[in-house]
Amino acid sequence: xxxxxxxxxxxxxxxxxxxxxxxxxxxxxxxxxxxxxxxxxxxxxxxxxxxxxxxxxxxxxxxxxxxxxxxxxxxxxxxxxxxxxxxxxxxxxxxxxxxxxxxxxxxxxxxxxxxxxxxxxxxxxxxxxxxxxxxxxxxxxxxxxxxxxxxxxxxxxxx
Amino acid sequence: xxxxxxxxxxxxxxxxxxxxxxxxxxxxxxxxxxxxxxxxxxxxxxxxxxxxxxxxxxxxxxxxxxxxxxxxxxxxxxxxxxxxxxxxxxxxxxxxxxxxxxxxxxxxxxxxxxxxxxxxxxxxxxxxxxxxxxxxxxxxxxxxxxxxxxxxxxxxxxx
DNA sequence: GATAGTGGGTTCTGTTTTTGAACCTATGAT
DNA sequence: ATCATAGGTTCAAAAACAGAACCCACTATC
Numbered sequence: 001x002x003x004x005x006x007x008x009x010x011x012x013x014x015x016x017x018x019x020x021x022x023x024x025x026x027x028x029x030x031x032x033x034x035x036x037x038x039x040x041x042x043x044x045x046x047x048x049x050x051x052x053x054x055x056x057x058x059x060x061x062x063x064x065x066x067x068x069x070x071x072x073x074x075x076x077x078x079x080x081x082x083x084x085x086x087x088x089x090x091x092x093x094x095x096x097x098x099x100x101x102x103x104x105x106x107x108x109x110x111x112x113x114x115x116x117x118x119x120x121x122x123x124x125x126x127x128x129x130x131x132x133x134x135x136x137x138x139x140x141x142x143x144x145x146x147x148x149x150x151x152x153x154x155x156x157x158x159x
Numbered sequence: 160x161x162x163x164x165x166x167x168x169x170x171x172x173x174x175x176x177x178x179x180x181x182x183x184x185x186x187x188x189x190x191x192x193x194x195x196x197x198x199x200x201x202x203x204x205x206x207x208x209x210x211x212x213x214x215x216x217x218x219x220x221x222x223x224x225x226x227x228x229x230x231x232x233x234x235x236x237x238x239x240x241x242x243x244x245x246x247x248x249x250x251x252x253x254x255x256x257x258x259x260x261x262x263x264x265x266x267x268x269x270x271x272x273x274x275x276x277x278x279x280x281x282x283x284x285x286x287x288x289x290x291x292x293x294x295x296x297x298x299x300x301x302x303x304x305x306x307x308x309x310x311x312x313x314x315x316x317x318x
Numbered sequence: 319g320a321t322a323g324t325g326g327g328t329t330c331t332g333t334t335t336t337t338g339a340a341c342c343t344a345t346g347a348t
Numbered sequence: 349a350t351c352a353t354a355g356g357t358t359c360a361a362a363a364a365c366a367g368a369a370c371c372c373a374c375t376a377t378c
Contacts, residue, residue: 001205001206001207003182007263010270010271011189011259011270011271012255012256012257012258012259012260012263012264012269012270012271013185013186013189013252013255013256013259014186014259015259015263015264016255016256016258016259016263017185017186017255019263020255021182021185022181022182023162023180023181023182026172026176026180027172027173027176030170030172033297034302046160047160048160064262085262087297087298088258088261088262089258090286090295090296090297091250091254091257091258091284091286091295092251092254092255092258093172094254094286094295095250095251095253095254095286096171096172096175096176096179096251097171097172097175098171098250099171099175099247099248099250099251100170100171100172100173100174100175101171102247103223103244103247104166104171104174104175104178105171105174105307106307108306108307109305109306109307110171110305110306110307111169111170111171111305111307111308111312112169112170112171112302112303112304112305112308113302113303113304113305114300114301114302115300115301115302115303116288116290116291116293116295116299116300117299117300117301118288118291118293118299119288119290119291119293121288121289121290121291122290123288123289123290123291123295123300124289125250125286125287125288125289125295126286126287126288126289126292127249127250127253127254127284127285127286128284128285128287129275129277129278129280129282129284129285130280130282130283130284130285131275131278131280131281131282132275132277132278132280132282133285134275134277134278136249136250136253136275136282136284137249138192138246138249139246140275140276140277141273141274141275141276141282142273142274142276143193143271143272143273143274144271144272144274145271145272146268146269146270146271146272147267147268147269148264148265148267148268148269148270149270149271153270
């Protein structure tokens, strides 16, 4: 399978990864969530090749995850901002951050902490069931055919 | 910045991505969560180059996300299984699955559904604050220095 | 009005990664 | 003796990436 065919799979994971699953995109999005919006600032903070950055920003914009917003005329300048679709990727980053904090930090602890403004506490994400509120564990889930799976297709995928 | 330097960054996102952030790893892990355990089966289901598959399984094993378990002698054979560390990546997949279901499915709906055995309902994950229980939104979070950040370091990262 | 600076790119060259196919090894089955 | 199976390794060609140089529209300065 080639990477460009991924978005045609009947699997939401494969489709999501066709947008955010390459080597740089989630780091670009990390900067977006930290309110970085301009080409030069992305480049300086990430140390990414300009050419790759231009490509990622273009693809994220085409995918509707970012939008370009003009912030001045003469000369015309635009900045990149998260759309609603982009903001909703936050749980993905949060899950990766919490996992890294727990499993990849040294004995001193995690390099950065996230504080929930609303309650004032340092917080991790708890992933609960939208129906019953219990914490979701991999081995408590089953997968079944959904409405978007054509009748003849094998169930290939999903966690 | 080169990819091999990623794991040395003072950012749990960068560190997590140094393990799961390349083109195939999360799809390999999808199969693991679906209880795929053998080389041939990974290859057939994913359509991945054998060579790349061998590399990813090796790296995931070295990272402690999978472990090799013998399942027969003469000839000696081993299968790959998720460790505790690997099982705890489930929220990452779940977040990507839910996002793909919501934003990338056609008008018919998502290709597959996940049912929570414990309550019997089709479910999405809700990401709540471990301290107050409220849903976590990107714009309600602040980032601050943690114990694992050396004193002289700039705060570079995290969502 | 020539020169330099800034933001946001594109082009070029060389190195790394990925793909797809072929090959290898130990064992067991016909 | 030959074939099949699980789990790989080796090779050539294609794609992606890194790093540096270049480009363009405009503004600010001498």
